[in-house]
Amino acid sequence: MVSVVGVDNLIVVETADAVMIVAKDAADDVKKVVEQLSAQGRSESQTHRKVYRPWGSYEGVDRGHRFQVKRIVVNPGGTLSLQMHYNRAEHWIVVSGTAHVLNGDKTILLSENQSTYIPLGTPHRLENPGKVPLEMIEVQSGTYLGEDDIVRLQDNYGRVQSS
Numbered sequence: 001m002v003s004v005v006g007v008d009n010l011i012v013v014e015t016a017d018a019v020m021i022v023a024k025d026a027a028d029d030v031k032k033v034v035e036q037l038s039a040q041g042r043s044e045s046q047t048h049r050k051v052y053r054p055w056g057s058y059e060g061v062d063r064g065h066r067f068q069v070k071r072i073v074v075n076p077g078g079t080l081s082l083q084m085h086y087n088r089a090e091h092w093i094v095v096s097g098t099a100h101v102l103n104g105d106k107t108i109l110l111s112e113n114q115s116t117y118i119p120l121g122t123p124h125r126l127e128n129p130g131k132v133p134l135e136m137i138e139v140q141s142g143t144y145l146g147e148d149d150i151v152r153l154q155d156n157y158g159r160v161q162s163s
Contacts, residue, residue, distance in 0.1 A: 017049045054157045055080055056133070068140040074128040082125040082154040088142030090118040092126070097134035100127040123153055
């Protein structure tokens with residue numbers, strides 16, 4: 001919630017990522033804020049906390065040294081890439097829905113309150129075979145947690161990396 005009282009000529013924008021308050025006559029200077037965020041290497045200048053993908057969405061929940069927590073929602077029938085990571089392992093916990101998981105050479109079906117561990121370097125894939133959204137928590141741990149550590153081996157959306 002954002003509240004302002006006794007002020008005039010302000011623009012107030014509140015999102016899950018940030019709150020911005022600017023005088024109406026300075027609205028053209030907002031681009032300077034974005035430039036400053038970029039110069040400081042802040043992720044807010046490049047991406048939102050909630051990121052939409054063809055299969056659903058993910059949202060950053062927490063981040064620290066060598067770990068990151070995401071809330072992942074996979075639409076009914078949605079399938080993530082068959083992928084692996086060189087620098088991180090992942091722990092997946094199903095909050096609601098059903099997850100069909102390929103973890104190395106094992107295929108498992110997970111339901112609410114069940115989890116699995118994806119070791120570093122292991123090919124894996126997540127699918128929602130159900131009729132309701134699959135909601136899960138992903139805990140990543142490792143030396144590097146950037147999205148460019150995803151090595152896509154197969155993808156339904158044409159995003160496989162070329163060798």
